[in-house]
Amino acid sequence: MVFSSLYFLFLYLPIVLIAYYITPLKWRNLVLLVFNLIFYAWGEPVYILIMFVSIGIDYTHGMLVDRCKRSGNDRGARMAVASSVIFNLALLFFFKYWDFIAGSLAAVGLNIMPKLGLSLPIGISFYTFQTMSYTIDVYRGDARVQKNIVNFGTFVTLFPQLIAGPIIKYKDLDEQIDFRTHSPEQFASGVQVFVVGLAKKVLLANNLGMLWDAYKALPVEQLTTAGAWLGVAAFSLQLYFDFSGYSDMAVGLGRMLGFEFMRNFDYPYIAKSITEFWRRWHISLGTWFREYMYIPLGGNRVSKPRLFFNLLLVWAATGIWHGASWNFLLWGLYFAALLILEKAFLLKALQKLPALLQHLYTLFLVVVSWAIFAVEDFGHMGGYLKAMFGMAGGGAANDNFLYYLLSYLPMLIISCVACTPLAARLWRRLPERSMRLILPVLLLAGLIFSTAYLVDATYNPFLYFRF
Known part of the structure; x- marks a missing residue:
């Protein structure tokens, strides 16, 4: 089940909210846990068993870590953390990377691993990272051990961010799981953020996706050249509105239920360097890797060669986290190289340039990266990149390009403006009375138009489900 579906909007969500708010406070986590499991089982009833195993393993490991720390057995606590991390990584490896490695080995004549053909559990990359954070946070003293298995299960399976993030670290929800407040203002704010995210996903991302699909399907x-850039620009905007829209919906749903999740995007396309871009894009993933991998490796407190090696490892892991395909690893290493260059000397040089040139530098490199990210077949990727850089078989432009450009120009202009803070800044300048009058109208229009689209649409993908 996805948030941008009629079943979710008009069946599941109303039932959840009614059941949640008529339930006494002390039983709300249990009710939420039941609905979380229904949400996940809707699409993959078999894989709900993995959820139960994950809850049980990480819950008992957290208790073991706490018991060892209380008794002064630091070695035992570290072993418990290691066991939890190994279990979660093994789970992720088995379902996500086994067939990838088996196929890669078979391609070079090493048929030593059978292909299993298992479907990927939805959201496994997100919830395994979340559960791993629990035992680590308990060991570090950043969070209390959760002794109530229902409360812990609620954290693991929390449906607003279960399958697509933001990646919530346990310490961020520690207090909220046990004690959280509810208010009409918080609920109304959640509805507002949810509807904005829904509109971004349905009205912008889905339409832009059709333009990208048209160019991706073309033989190289x-x-x-113009068409290749138009196609990947459409994908760049689609990916942003698709994922940030879904993240907004998750934040909004969380507020409706009394939770506050971290913001996952902060207008990344206005960044003036690759370093800044990754502070603004998929913030929860970057924060996770920084806290649980980059800093333990030494972070910035090491020699330059070791710093560059750390960046290489972290970005190789970031790339392969996104998918079991070589193009994702290449994409991660591409950003590792850029970030290493910026750390070495390029960032200081960039800061001396006019802001416009800094923006253009960043946008150019990011858009090129999305071509690597989006096209998994290396042969097609190579042909697409060649076309972008002037070696296109179809020439510089043609009638097909002009047709798509003119057809999608209003959507592209709206999307380019919407991925900047301009609209938000103009909104904040309105008198408070005008905002109170206009806001309900805009939200209702967003919900009506999104619903109308979903009623008639057959195209409603979500890009990050495969991760």
């Missing part, structure tokens, strides 16, 4: 010999 038919691509033009």
